[in-house]
Amino acid sequence: MNRYIAPSILASNFLELGKDIEMINKSEAHWIHYDVMDGVFVPNISFGIPILKQISEIALKPIDVHLMIKNPDPYIIPFKEAGAANITVHIETCIHLNRTINFIKEQGIMASVCLNPHTPVDSLDEIISEVDMVLLMSVNPGYGGQPFIESTYSKISKLRKMIDSRGLKTLIEVDGGVNIRNGKKLFEAGANVLVSGSYIFQSDDPIKRIFELLNV
Numbered sequence: 001m002n003r004y005i006a007p008s009i010l011a012s013n014f015l016e017l018g019k020d021i022e023m024i025n026k027s028e029a030h031w032i033h034y035d036v037m038d039g040v041f042v043p044n045i046s047f048g049i050p051i052l053k054q055i056s057e058i059a060l061k062p063i064d065v066h067l068m069i070k071n072p073d074p075y076i077i078p079f080k081e082a083g084a085a086n087i088t089v090h091i092e093t094c095i096h097l098n099r100t101i102n103f104i105k106e107q108g109i110m111a112s113v114c115l116n117p118h119t120p121v122d123s124l125d126e127i128i129s130e131v132d133m134v135l136l137m138s139v140n141p142g143y144g145g146q147p148f149i150e151s152t153y154s155k156i157s158k159l160r161k162m163i164d165s166r167g168l169k170t171l172i173e174v175d176g177g178v179n180i181r182n183g184k185k186l187f188e189a190g191a192n193v194l195v196s197g198s199y200i201f202q203s204d205d206p207i208k209r210i211f212e213l214l215n216v
């Protein structure tokens, strides 16, 4: 199974953001994970469209945009135009999820859906064939540096079975508290993409940490 690493720049040093993007460019990471928070759906505010636009001017890797925002629909086109290669919306924020997913796909980019830790995998039953990727939160979204929630492993296995039994190619991404201690088990449970913030950036050698997580 293909394995990908997506460093979350929420954990980077914003005064040196350009350097951190160049580090990711040089590393074996596949994507750049970009966390957008609105202070309404999640209890924190991060960054938005203008910063994404500047990052995409120097990024050599596709940018994976994780929208932790209420009412994401009006922002799909602006984020696409600012450089998003994938847009992930939360199932908990989208009343018309099928419409939102298809609208993202109409923009010619990947469309993905995210589940909070308490949201069951079964809630994907009618949408799984429409999405390119499912993002399973392994922490409650809003902050970096939180401890990994152990029940994520069984959610991954359940989702892997759902995807494989239907002959789909949907990717499984995991986000929150991912590090060298749980990375192997996450890949073995059926995850394809590991998002990691503090584990990668709180290190003197983030390139090495990306390499080690990929080859865990």
Ligand code: DX5
Binding pocket: 008, 010, 011, 033, 035, 066, 139, 140, 141, 142, 143, 144, 145, 146, 175, 176, 177, 178, 195, 196, 197, 198, 199
């Ligand atoms: C949490 C964000 C994550 C976060 C992960 O709300 O969606 O992407 O940056 O950070 P760590 O790896 O530090 O848990």
Ligand code: ZN
Binding pocket: 008, 033, 034, 035, 066, 175, 195
């Ligand atoms: Zn995220």
